[in-house]
Amino acid sequence: MHRTRLSILFASLVVGLSLIAGLGIGGILKSPASAAQPGNAAGYPTNPTIEAIKTELERVTREELAKGCVERDSRTGQQVLCGSSKERVEAVHARLVEETLKAEQREPGAVARVIARIRAMREDPSLAVSFQGTSANPYLATSHRMEIYQDNRGMVYFVDPATDEVFQFGPGPNSRVEFCLSPKLGVDELRQRAESFLNKNVPDFQQIRKNWVYSESAKGGTSYLFRWETPAASAGEGVRPFVQVVVSPCGEIMSFSGIYNLVR
Numbered sequence: 001m002h003r004t005r006l007s008i009l010f011a012s013l014v015v016g017l018s019l020i021a022g023l024g025i026g027g028i029l030k031s032p033a034s035a036a037q038p039g040n041a042a043g044y045p046t047n048p049t050i051e052a053i054k055t056e057l058e059r060v061t062r063e064e065l066a067k068g069c070v071e072r073d074s075r076t077g078q079q080v081l082c083g084s085s086k087e088r089v090e091a092v093h094a095r096l097v098e099e100t101l102k103a104e105q106r107e108p109g110a111v112a113r114v115i116a117r118i119r120a121m122r123e124d125p126s127l128a129v130s131f132q133g134t135s136a137n138p139y140l141a142t143s144h145r146m147e148i149y150q151d152n153r154g155m156v157y158f159v160d161p162a163t164d165e166v167f168q169f170g171p172g173p174n175s176r177v178e179f180c181l182s183p184k185l186g187v188d189e190l191r192q193r194a195e196s197f198l199n200k201n202v203p204d205f206q207q208i209r210k211n212w213v214y215s216e217s218a219k220g221g222t223s224y225l226f227r228w229e230t231p232a233a234s235a236g237e238g239v240r241p242f243v244q245v246v247v248s249p250c251g252e253i254m255s256f257s258g259i260y261n262l263v264r
Contacts, residue, residue, distance in 0.1 A: 045103035045134070053096045060092050104134045106147075106161060113164050118149060118157050121166055121201055121256075128152040134161075139239050139259050153177055163261065170246070170255030179223075179248040187224065191216065194226040194245040197253055208243055208260065223247065223254055 064070075068085030072078070081089055105111065115129045129151045137146040137160075146167075147159040154175030158168040171177040185193075198205045212228040219225070229242035241260040248254050 045100055047099075047103055050096065050099050050103060053092065053099060057089070057092045057096055061089055064089060101131070101133055104147075105131050110161070110164070114147065114149060114159050114166070117164060117166055118151070118169075121169070122151070122155075129157075132156075160261070165258075165261060166256075167259060167261070168255075168257045179252050179254050180250040181222065181248060182250055184221075184249040185251050187216075187218075190224050190247045190249075190251055191226055193251040193253075194224075194247050197245055197256070198243060201256070202243055202258055202260070205243070212243075221249065224249070 064081055064085035068088075069081060069083035070079050070085070071082045073080050080086075111131055114131075118129050119125050119127045129149050132148040132150050134145045134147050137144045137158075145161065147161050149157040149159060150172055151157075154172050154177045155169055156172035156175075157166050159166050195205075195209070198209075202208065208228050212230055215227050215229075217225045224247050225244065226247070227242060227244040229240050232240060239259060242257065243260055244255075244257040246254040246256075
């Protein structure tokens with residue numbers, strides 16, 4: 001599978017991905033029974049077509065495990081599907097991904113608004129951006145979905161669908177995004193770059209800058225982090241609201257997190 005689907009976390013898809021990716025077959029058929037049921041707390045999308053494909057994926061996977069091509073991964077020592085068995089499971093899994101994306105994606109106008117916002121943040125009006133799916137929001141204690149977009153460079157963007165707000169972005173899993181390392185700027189200038197970005201993209205940043213706790217750090221001279229956060233977490237949430245930018249030595253924005261409207 002070419003595109004990473006962070007949204008597909010329920011049982012049957014885990015079965016397919018585990019076998020395809022070489023994660024092993026022990027215990028992969030065991031996962032919460034409620035994960036893909038309509039109205040479950042995680043909010044996973046489902047409909048009759050999705051449920052039918054999930055059932056097919058489970059059946060096909062069990063058949064191939066019992067009678068198909070299974071080999072031992074030399075790196076992990078675990079058993080994985082191979083040959084035509086792998087291709088058969090991958091084909092059903094691809095259909096499940098396609099149908100799930102259809103169920104997850106909002107109407108075209110909403111997607112266009114988000115893509116326009118991402119391009120504005122990146123200051124690149126021609127940036128190629130695509131919808132990748134949805135996932136549970138890891139910053140919220142309560143059930144809440146977030147949308148995931150990815151650009152052609154490998155940067156991933158988390159979006160709150162209630163507001164179209166891009167609240168986090170950075171290099172995606174297994175991406176090879178390269179950032180400039182020279183000419184190196186001083187920390188004061190890097191901080192100014194970070195604050196300039198936040199002034200453009202966080203409407204109340206000046207109040208945040210004035211009232212929140214500030215910290216900065218460097219990682220081996222390859223990245224510099226600038227962060228503002230509240231002294232305590234909001235009621236019922238485990239994460240303190242914060243705003244954070246990571247900048248490369250030459251001032252390129254490497255990642256952004258704006259976890260402030262979500263949890264306060």
